[in-house]
Amino acid sequence: MMEKSYPQRTCIGCRQVKDKRDLIRVVRTPEGTFCLDQGGKMNGRGAYLCPNETCIGLALRKGALAKSFRMTLPPDVKESLTEELKKIETENIEHAWTGTESRPDRLG
Ligand SMILES: [Zn+2]
Numbered sequence: 001m002m003e004k005s006y007p008q009r010t011c012i013g014c015r016q017v018k019d020k021r022d023l024i025r026v027v028r029t030p031e032g033t034f035c036l037d038q039g040g041k042m043n044g045r046g047a048y049l050c051p052n053e054t055c056i057g058l059a060l061r062k063g064a065l066a067k068s069f070r071m072t073l074p075p076d077v078k079e080s081l082t083e084e085l086k087k088i089e090t091e092n093i094e095h096a097w098t099g100t101e102s103r104p105d106r107l108g
Pocket residue numbers: 011012013014015016049050055
């Protein structure tokens with residue numbers, strides 16, 4: 001615990017414990033809608049997932065999201081959350097290239 005420590009959360013898909021900032025928060029807003037909260041600051045009941053399609057798939061199959069929110073998620077909500085997570089996964093892969101200092105184009 002000597003390094004910067006961040007709050008730990010469990011991914012409801014793969015059940016791995018990770019830094020909160022490495023996970024995506026799924027939020028049920030007070031209005032009853034669901035969304036992904038990348039900043040982790042939205043109001044509402046939340047559950048945490050790894051930012052990849054696999055984990056939301058697992059969470060949906062196991063009913064972990066439904067359990068977290070104590071309600072069944074409508075199919076269109078499941079779909080849009082999966083789509084959004086897929087987008088984030090893709091963006092993260094792109095950022096892995098552009099966000100680092102040692103970019104490939106600096107070779108030579
Ligand atoms: Zn996971």
